[in-house]
Structure formats: structure tokens, C-alpha cells
Amino acid sequence: MINLQSPFVQGSSSVSTIMLLVLLTLLPGLFLYIHFFGLGILLNVLIATITAIFAEFIILKIRKLPAKIFLTDYTAVVTAWLLALSIPSIAPWWITVLGTLFAIVVAKHFYGGIGSNLFNPAMIGYAILLISFPAVMTKWQNPSHINDMGLSLSIFLGGIDNYDAIASATPLDYLKTELLQGKNVSQIMNEPIAKLTQMQWVSFGFFIGGIILLLTKVITWHLPLTYLVTLFVIASIFHLIDPNQFAPFQFHLLNGGTMLAAFFIITDPVSGPTTPNGKIFFAILIATLVYVIRVFGGYPEGIAFAVIFANICVPLIDKLSQPKVFGHE
Numbered sequence: 001m002i003n004l005q006s007p008f009v010q011g012s013s014s015v016s017t018i019m020l021l022v023l024l025t026l027l028p029g030l031f032l033y034i035h036f037f038g039l040g041i042l043l044n045v046l047i048a049t050i051t052a053i054f055a056e057f058i059i060l061k062i063r064k065l066p067a068k069i070f071l072t073d074y075t076a077v078v079t080a081w082l083l084a085l086s087i088p089s090i091a092p093w094w095i096t097v098l099g100t101l102f103a104i105v106v107a108k109h110f111y112g113g114i115g116s117n118l119f120n121p122a123m124i125g126y127a128i129l130l131i132s133f134p135a136v137m138t139k140w141q142n143p144s145h146i147n148d149m150g151l152s153l154s155i156f157l158g159g160i161d162n163y164d165a166i167a168s169a170t171p172l173d174y175l176k177t178e179l180l181q182g183k184n185v186s187q188i189m190n191e192p193i194a195k196l197t198q199m200q201w202v203s204f205g206f207f208i209g210g211i212i213l214l215l216t217k218v219i220t221w222h223l224p225l226t227y228l229v230t231l232f233v234i235a236s237i238f239h240l241i242d243p244n245q246f247a248p249f250q251f252h253l254l255n256g257g258t259m260l261a262a263f264f265i266i267t268d269p270v271s272g273p274t275t276p277n278g279k280i281f282f283a284i285l286i287a288t289l290v291y292v293i294r295v296f297g298g299y300p301e302g303i304a305f306a307v308i309f310a311n312i313c314v315p316l317i318d319k320l321s322q323p324k325v326f327g328h329e
Helices: 015-037 040-062 067-071 075-086 093-111 121-132 149-156 171-180 185-189 194-215 222-241 249-254 258-265 276-296 303-321
Strands: none
Touching (some): 015 040, 040 075, 075 093, 075 258, 093 121, 121 303, 171 185, 171 276, 249 258, 258 276, 258 303, 276 303
């Protein structure tokens, strides 16, 4: 048999294969999330997936595009999972549905569908929810209720009455609140908050998944490494300036959505830069904005807003980072 493929051209993976690998590498973080914070997050993932597939199917029919081809590329499912993993596990079902619908219908298909969206769809959906429903989006499940399946279903259906008893702030939100109460970082870090350790385990799960993506060359090192190093440097500088007011670098690296963002969110190939240097600038910009919003802004987490702002800057970043054409000045 004659091999018509040039020996210098490597076969590329299909979109569906890459997206399936992304979903598989999200599983370590998802399993740890369920283990520490209960089944609520699994319900979020399921309802987001169903909503995304349904919305994608309807829009494809309206646009008269072949539904099977686009549904089996799994891009809608990846968007659904990333959004669901960003939403509090005690959020009622309609929060997940609204966010997923906005991500798929508006952020993805209003811009032309796969390959044409200017912004990261999952982060657009999350940002809309955070702005519209801040009270719901900033409360997370208390680990003491993780084994109560009836409670998880009641929360999911939006019928829980004793909401405050099962809700708590994230470590980032807790730190910011306690600092405003006059405590210093050392006092807060020494408090026995079990949730800090649990969130760090979840981050470790996403880190493991991200390393697999790097080893399989689904993503390159430019975005995740630059993002994490930049956040490390900025957090370290501020902590050295005033250790009583600014948390050490490990707090910012291991809490919130840092690892999920580094390997799964900012690495979106459609809404990010195309050049290696552009990816580095992009990651530095996002990490800087994330830290500024976390520490000085009104929201405890700044990943969604940082990513969206950086998406706006992508055309400029690509223009400034394009290598010179051979033979031209």
C-alpha cells in the first residue's frame, strides 16, 4: 500500500478526540470535588450537559447545519462542564440552565458557532450569572452535608429553606471578609478552616488533568506555565511588601479556580492568541487581572472577568506578536 502522506506531515487529532480527552482529564478534579463537596456538583454537570446539547441541537436546526457533525465534536459538552465546575454546588437548577443557555446560544452561536466565538463561552455564562445573581453565586456547600443526597436534591430543585445553614464562603471570599474585619493574614491562615485543604485537593485534581493535557500535547506550556508563574511572582511581591495584608503565593495558586483556569479555560484555542509570544502576553495579562480583582476588587474571584477582558485584547496581542515575514523588515 502506498502511503500518500508526506513523512514530514503529522496527522492531526480531530476536534472530537481532543474534546473527549479534555473531558477525561477533568475527571480527577470532578471526582475530588464530589468527594469533598457532595453530589451537588455532579447534578450541575448533568443538567449543564443536557442543556448544552439541547440548545446546540435547536440552534443548529435553526441555522440549517448538520446537527450530528457538530454535536459529536463535544465542544458544547466541554463548555457545559467548565461552566458547571465554576458554579457553586448548591446553586439551584435554573442557575445552571440559564448560564449554559447564555454560553451556548449567545456567546457561541451568535458569533457564528465553533471557531468563530470571540469570547470564552463558559466564562461569559459564568460572568452573566455572577453579575445577575451574586448572592447565589458566592455561596458554596458546607462539607458537613456532603453525604445527604436528599439535601442535595432539595438544593438543586431550589426548595431548600435553611439555606444559610448549609452554605459557606469560598476561601478567597473568607480571606477578603476577615481582612475587612481587622484580622491579618497570619491569624486567618492559622484558623482551622477545613475547607481550605479540601479546595486545595480539588485544585490538585485539575493540576493532574492539566499535566496529562501537556504530556499528550493537547496544549502547550506557554499559557498554563506563564499564568501560574505570573500569579506566583505577583502574589510573592505583595506578600513580601506586607505579609499581614496579602496572602502568600500558595494561597492564590491552590484556591479558587486557578488550576482549572490555567489548564482548561485560558487554553481555549478559539478565543485566545495564536502565536507563542502572544500566548505568553495573554497569560500575563490574565494572571495580573485575576490578582487585582481578587485582592482589590469587589469580587472574590476574578478569572471570568480577566479572561473576557483578555479576549477583547486578542486581536491586538496577535498583531503585536506576529513574527516578521522572512525577507521583510
